[in-house]
Amino acid sequence: MASPAKNLLYAQSGGVTAVINTSAAGVIATARRNKAKIGRVYAAKNGILGVLREELFDTTDESDASIKALAHTPGGAFGSCRYKLKDAVTDAVKYQRFLDVCAAHDIGYFLYNGGNDSADTSNKIAALAAERGLDLICVGVPKTIDNDLAVTDVCPGFASAAKYTAVSVLEASLDVAAMAETSTKVFVYEVMGRHAGWLAAAAGLAGKAKGSAPHLILFPEIAFDEAKFLDAVKETVASVGYCVVVVSEGVKDAEGKFLAETGIKDAFGHSQLGGAAQQIASLVQAKLGVKFHYALPDYLQRSARHLASAVDVEIAYKVGEAAVRYAIAKQNAVMPVIKRLSNKPYRYEIKPALLSDVANHERVMPRDFITEDGFGITPAARRYLEPLIVGEAYPPYENGLPVYVKLKNKLVRKKLEAFRG
Amino acid sequence: MASPAKNLLYAQSGGVTAVINTSAAGVIATARRNKAKIGRVYAAKNGILGVLREELFDTTDESDASIKALAHTPGGAFGSCRYKLKDAVTDAVKYQRFLDVCAAHDIGYFLYNGGNDSADTSNKIAALAAERGLDLICVGVPKTIDNDLAVTDVCPGFASAAKYTAVSVLEASLDVAAMAETSTKVFVYEVMGRHAGWLAAAAGLAGKAKGSAPHLILFPEIAFDEAKFLDAVKETVASVGYCVVVVSEGVKDAEGKFLAETGIKDAFGHSQLGGAAQQIASLVQAKLGVKFHYALPDYLQRSARHLASAVDVEIAYKVGEAAVRYAIAKQNAVMPVIKRLSNKPYRYEIKPALLSDVANHERVMPRDFITEDGFGITPAARRYLEPLIVGEAYPPYENGLPVYVKLKNKLVRKKLEAFRG
Numbered sequence: 136m137a138s139p140a141k142n143l144l145y146a147q148s149g150g151v152t153a154v155i156n157t158s159a160a161g162v163i164a165t166a167r168r169n170k171a172k173i174g175r176v177y178a179a180k181n182g183i184l185g186v187l188r189e190e191l192f193d194t195t196d197e198s199d200a201s202i203k204a205l206a207h208t209p210g211g212a213f214g215s216c217r218y219k220l221k222d223a224v225t226d227a228v229k230y231q232r233f234l235d236v237c238a239a240h241d242i243g244y245f246l247y248n249g250g251n252d253s254a255d256t257s258n259k260i261a262a263l264a265a266e267r268g269l270d271l272i273c274v275g276v277p278k279t280i281d282n283d284l285a286v287t288d289v290c291p292g293f294a295s296a297a298k299y300t301a302v303s304v305l306e307a308s309l310d311v312a313a314m315a316e317t318s319t320k321v322f323v324y325e326v327m328g329r330h331a332g333w334l335a336a337a338a339g340l341a342g343k344a345k346g347s348a349p350h351l352i353l354f355p356e357i358a359f360d361e362a363k364f365l366d367a368v369k370e371t372v373a374s375v376g377y378c379v380v381v382v383s384e385g386v387k388d389a390e391g392k393f394l395a396e397t398g399i400k401d402a403f404g405h406s407q408l409g410g411a412a413q414q415i416a417s418l419v420q421a422k423l424g425v426k427f428h429y430a431l432p433d434y435l436q437r438s439a440r441h442l443a444s445a446v447d448v449e450i451a452y453k454v455g456e457a458a459v460r461y462a463i464a465k466q467n468a469v470m471p472v473i474k475r476l477s478n479k480p481y482r483y484e485i486k487p488a489l490l491s492d493v494a495n496h497e498r499v500m501p502r503d504f505i506t507e508d509g510f511g512i513t514p515a516a517r518r519y520l521e522p523l524i525v526g527e528a529y530p531p532y533e534n535g536l537p538v539y540v541k542l543k544n545k546l547v548r549k550k551l552e553a554f555r556g
Numbered sequence: 557m558a559s560p561a562k563n564l565l566y567a568q569s570g571g572v573t574a575v576i577n578t579s580a581a582g583v584i585a586t587a588r589r590n591k592a593k594i595g596r597v598y599a600a601k602n603g604i605l606g607v608l609r610e611e612l613f614d615t616t617d618e619s620d621a622s623i624k625a626l627a628h629t630p631g632g633a634f635g636s637c638r639y640k641l642k643d644a645v646t647d648a649v650k651y652q653r654f655l656d657v658c659a660a661h662d663i664g665y666f667l668y669n670g671g672n673d674s675a676d677t678s679n680k681i682a683a684l685a686a687e688r689g690l691d692l693i694c695v696g697v698p699k700t701i702d703n704d705l706a707v708t709d710v711c712p713g714f715a716s717a718a719k720y721t722a723v724s725v726l727e728a729s730l731d732v733a734a735m736a737e738t739s740t741k742v743f744v745y746e747v748m749g750r751h752a753g754w755l756a757a758a759a760g761l762a763g764k765a766k767g768s769a770p771h772l773i774l775f776p777e778i779a780f781d782e783a784k785f786l787d788a789v790k791e792t793v794a795s796v797g798y799c800v801v802v803v804s805e806g807v808k809d810a811e812g813k814f815l816a817e818t819g820i821k822d823a824f825g826h827s828q829l830g831g832a833a834q835q836i837a838s839l840v841q842a843k844l845g846v847k848f849h850y851a852l853p854d855y856l857q858r859s860a861r862h863l864a865s866a867v868d869v870e871i872a873y874k875v876g877e878a879a880v881r882y883a884i885a886k887q888n889a890v891m892p893v894i895k896r897l898s899n900k901p902y903r904y905e906i907k908p909a910l911l912s913d914v915a916n917h918e919r920v921m922p923r924d925f926i927t928e929d930g931f932g933i934t935p936a937a938r939r940y941l942e943p944l945i946v947g948e949a950y951p952p953y954e955n956g957l958p959v960y961v962k963l964k965n966k967l968v969r970k971k972l973e974a975f976r977g
Contacts, residue, residue, distance in 0.1 A: 151734045153727075181737040210730025216738040298956055305957060306574075306859040309631025313572045316602040317637040322855065340957065413834075433851035434743065438727040441863060444956065524956030535719055535865065535945030536726060536761065 140172055141243025141270065143462065146179035146186060147278075148218075148249030148256075151211035152292025153299075153440040154451035155278050158248055159213070160206035161455020162276070163194055167202075172463045177240065177547065181214035183247075183256065187229060187554050189236050192544045204540035206452060207530040209440035212542050219252045223263055229556050230263055237271055239550040244272050244462040248455075250279035250290070254470060255494035261468035274458045275470030275490050278451075280437045282333035285496035286488040287472035289523055291454055292437065294447035297337030298524035299432075299439040300326055305341035307430060308348035308379045315377035321368060321419045323380045323429040324349070325412035327436060330385055331500050332356050334436070337520055338381040339512035348379035350510075353415070355385030356500060357509040359394060365422050367510060372425060380419075382411045441537055445526025446481060457485045481522030561593055562664025562691070564883065567600035567607060568699075569639075569670030569677075572632035573713025574720075574861040575872035576699050579669055580634070581627035582876020583697065584615055588623075593884045598661065598968065602635035604668075604677065608650060608975050610657050613965045625961035627873060628951040630861035633963050640673045644684055649977050651684055658692055660971040665693050665883040669876075671700035671711070675891060676915035682889035695879045696891030696911050699872075701858045703754035706917035707909040708893035710944055712875055713858065715868035718758030719945035720853075720860040721747055726762035728851060729769035729800045736798035742789060742840045744801045744850040745770070746833035748857060751806055752921050753777050755857070758941055759802040760933035769800035771931075774836070776806030777921060778930040780815060786843050788931060793846060801840075803832045862958055866947025867902060878906045902943030 145162050147155055159178070166173045178192045179185030185192075192213055194202075205212055220226045220233075237245065247257040254275045261273035277284055282293035304324055311322045326334040332354035342348055350371045353359060371378040386394045395411040412429040420427050450473060457471035469487035476482040504516035512520075530537040566583050568576055580599070587594045597615045600606030613634055615623075626633055641647045641654075658666065668678040675696045682694035698705055703714035725745055732743045747755040753775035763769055771792045774780060792799040807815045816832040833850040841848050871894060878892035890908035897903040925937035933941075951958040 147734070151731055184737060208730070209727050211734030213734075214737060215734045217735070218738050301957060302862055303856050303860070305960070306630050306861060307855040309629070309960065310572055310855045310859040313568070313632030313634075313636045314638070316605060316635060317639050428854050429852070430854035430856055431850070431852040432856065433849050434728040434731045435724050435851055435853065438731040439724070440727060441723055521955055526956065527950070527953055529948070529950070532948055534942055535947065536722060539726070539730065 140170065140174040142174040142177060142241050143244040143246065144177045144179060144186065144191070144237065144242045145246045146182045146248065147211045147213055147215040148182045148247060148253040149215060149279065150437060151215050152278055152280050152437050153209045153295040153443050154292055154447055155248060156208045156210065156212045157206045157448055157451035158276050158278065158291060158455035160202050161452040162246055162459055163202050165456045165459040169459065169463055173244065173459070174241070177242070178213040180546070182216035182218065183220065184216045184218050185214070186236050187232050187556060189549045189551050189554065191240060191547045193547045196545055197542050201540050201542055204538070205542065207440060208539040209438040213544065220256050220259065223259055230260065232554050232556055233260060234264065234267070234269065235551060240547065243270055244274070246274050246276055246458050246462065248276040248278050250281065250284060251493070251495055251497060254490050258468055258490035258494045261490065265467070272462050272465055272467045274462050274466070275493065276454055276458045277470055277472060280334065281328055281331060283331045283497045284493055285498045286492050288475040288483060289450065289473055291447060291451035293333060294444040294523035295439065295442070296334055296436050297520060298444040299436050299442050300334055300337045301340040301524060302442060303432060304338045304349050304379065304381060308341065311377050311379060318426060319377070319428045320372050320425040321378045321380065321416065321427045323382055323412040323416045323427065325382050325384060325429065325431045328355065328383045328385055330355055330497060332383050333500055335381055335383040336500060336504055336512050336516050339516065340520055340524065346375055349381045350375065350378050351380045352510055352512070353380065353382040353386045354505055354509070355383045355387060356502070356505060358389040359386050361418070365419070368419055369423060380415060382415050384411050386411055440530055443528045444524045445528040446523055448528040453485055461487055478518055478522050481525065561591070561595040563595040563598060563662050564665040564667065565598045565600060565607065565612070565658065565663045566667045567603045567669065568632045568634055568636040569603045569668060569674040570636060571701065571858060572636050573699055573701050573858050574630045574716040574864050575713055575868055576669060577629045577631065577633045578627045578869055578872035579697050579699065579712060579876035581623050582873040583667055583880055584623050586877045586880040590880065590884055594665065594880070595662070598663070599634040601967070603637035603639065604641065605637045605639050606635070607657050608653050608977060610970045610972050610975065612661060612968045614968045617966055618963050622961050622963060625959070626963065628861060629960040630859040634965065641677050641680065644680055651681065653975050653977055654681060655685065655688070655690065656972060661968065664691055665695070667695050667697055667879050667883065669697040669699050671702065671705060672914070672916055672918060675911050679889055679911035679915045682911065686888065693883050693886055693888045695883050695887070696914065697875055697879045698891055698893065701755065702749055702752060704752045704918050705914055706919045707913050709896040709904060710871070710894055712868060712872035714754060715865040715944035716860065716863070717755055717857050718941060719865040720857050720863050721755055721758045722761040722945060723863060724853060725759045725770050725800065725802060729762065732769070732798050732800060739847060740798070740849045741793050741846040742799045742801065742837065742848045744803055744833040744837045744848065746803050746805060746850065746852045749776065749804045749806055751776055751918060753804050754921055756802055756804040757921060757925055757933050757937050760937065761941055761945065767796055770802045771796065771799050772801045773931055773933070774801065774803040774807045775926055775930070776804045776808060777923070777926060779810040780807050782839070786840070789840055790844060801836060803836050805832050807832055861951055864949045865945045866949040867944055869949040874906055882908055899939055899943050902946065
């Protein structure tokens with residue numbers, strides 16, 4: 136029997152972050168405090184794929200302690216996916232299936248936790264449901280370490296990745312500084328960020344004093360100029376004794392070709408990147424003949440919950456809470472976003488934005504965040520970034536390791552035929 | 557004028573760690589508490605090179621607060637080097653210079669913080685000084701993330717790198733688990749450890765439950781068997797849905813050739829490694845056609861003071877203290893080592909070992925730490941490793957970043973001609 140209150144369906148989408156589960160915990164805990172308005176909270180297994188396959192976890196049996204622990208557990212507790220619905224005509228069968236699954240499980244609220252693509256999908260579902268006169272409220276929950284969502288001051292997940300990046304570059308640079316006399320002279324650190332240099336810029340926070348590492352940042356916003364770069368490396372090694380380079384995976388040459396193009400494409404048609412640091416390091420070795428090392432933190436940078444930003448954790452939880460509030464208030468096709476009120480201390484408010492204003496817009500980094508020479512960050516960038524990484528939010532530890540929760544993830548009984556879409 | 561008490565010279569050698577400065581702080585603070593026996597504490601700039609070049613920092617002007625902060629600062633505060641003295645005949649001129657510099661600056665104690673090579677060098681200097689009837693006590697201070705020093709239960713620096721490795725693999729594995737349905741199926745994580753799989757084994761701590769990541773560890777102790785490995789990956793992806801592989805930079809094939817041989821050699825004649833993860837990932841892609849990602853934390857794993865093991869920090873400080881105590885007691889040619897007394901709780905004592913028993917012996921990991929199939933760690937390995945990563949020892953933070961100290965590093969006035977060795 137369906138409960139009198141409609142059920143809520145939550146799903147995670149795209150690359151996960153250190154705090155996407157924090158948002159999930161915010162959603163579930165808030166829904167539990169509003170039992171008169173919200174029945175069960177279901178979570179789709181592996182994002183929207185789980186909806187199409189009618190693979191839904193019932194979170195009802197998860198203890199309050201587990202949901203509390205979920206708030207400090209990285210990864211995506213229910214599974215995520217890279218899977219994008221196309222327009223309502225092309226993928227009509229899938230949209231219909233989505234609505235069928237919602238109807239079968241008496242779902243009145245759909246909360247989709249993701250980035251640009253997910254905002255677009257939620258928006259399309261909201262439009263379709265409204266067109267059909269269905270009682271289905273769609274609310275987005277923002278998330279992406281890329282920080283490229285429009286409208287919001289910051290995307291949950293970004294600030295923790297930013298903190299991880301700044302701290303890692305700071306620490307590794309101390310290592311390089313100590314060894315440079317007889318060992319590595321050039322150290323290259325690769326950050327994620329396909330089209331926008333937000334994380335690359337965050338690395339710049341490690342260097343407060345003039346001449347301190349990182350010495351050169353290669354942004355996706357600035358076309359890579361080999362000769363200019365090599366000159367700068369040479370000059371830095373000569374004056375400082377070593378050179379720390381941060382390179383974005385998304386760095387492109389003057390023709391717009393990724394430095395690290397591998398030719399492999401993901402489900403969204405994006406190129407699989409990786410290897411920019413290695414290419415930069417090899418170039419330095421070939422042209423300048425100095426010893427190099429490079430680091431590729433890869434998934435570590437987006438899963439390092441042990442080094443999360445307290446601001447990020449707070450925001451991630453609050454957008455989860457807010458999304459449920461909007462859902463209850465029947466605010467359809469919106470997403471909670473962060474509006475900055477002040478830098479020091481960082482004060483903000485959370486308010487709804489239209490999914491249509493978020494969907495498929497990519498926020499680029501302001502050009503005035505990058506120094507004239509293209510290799511560093513400006514005071515404006517610092518003013519934006521610094522407040523976001525403030526505060527530590529350590530997970531509990533046991534026997535030397537963080538205690539991360541593994542949910543029961545009990546699937547609900549299917550009510551429909553298997554989907555053949 | 558020389559002070560009535562002889563001065564102490566401290567130097568850092570080889571790859572630095574998250575806690576080598578902790579040992580330095582232990583040395584300096586203990587020397588300051590023993591002013592009747594020890595005059596000034598000098599620190600060589602860039603290790604033994606600084607001695608030969610007569611580039612010595614006088615630590616006297618560093619405040620007690622700075623020395624306290626040094627205990628939580630990664631990197632090597634005075635600079636380190638990869639530079640090995642050969643035997644006393646071949647490098648007679650350098651040994652003589654070393655003794656000349658000690659005499660010129662009234663140095664009665666030489667404390668050398670390093671691994672196998674440094675123990676060997678300290679031992680040779682001690683022998684030569686004794687032969688000449690000089691009043692120079694040489695004491696080693698152990699350090700290496702490779703954990704390959706003989707006699708001691710554990711090497712300061714290892715446990716923090718081990719904790720970093722276990723936590724990073726745990727966190728990244730949660731990310732991979734969440735994404736595997738539509739994205740990365742095989743994730744490869746590369747650890748340092750040229751000849752011994754201690755850090756590779758530490759990654760195994762991340763997987764407590766059966767079937768949990770890391771699923772396959774490639775140890776330098778086990779010859780790489782491509783067919784067996786690929787079968788295991790395939791089987792894991794089929795049963796678990798994804799596969800997390802940890803690969804040591806030192807993995808070799810059946811002919812003993814490093815998987816990641818680059819052909820570049822460092823100052824000690826060791827091959828510069830790196831790229832094992834990439835090779836393993838490419839192999840998996842080529843042979844199994846599944847999507848992969850790989851991480852190469854590189855220097856991050858040995859500089860991540862933000863995630864240091866509290867046990868490691870304690871030990872690193874105490875070996876610094878002990879080394880000074882031995883020096884004062886005129887215990888020559890020794891090194892403080894750790895003797896384990898119990899596993900749970902980890903109890904240990906610090907006692908002197910002869911440098912000759914440490915020098916140039918490489919401790920290999922017991923074969924019974926690796927499972928029969930060669931891909932995992934045994935309960936014996938867990939009993940050894942688990943106690944070492946217990947406890948967090950966070951550095952202080954300000955505005956989101958750890959507060960690491962930068963010392964004044966004031967060079968003493970030279971008294972000798974420049975060295976032309």
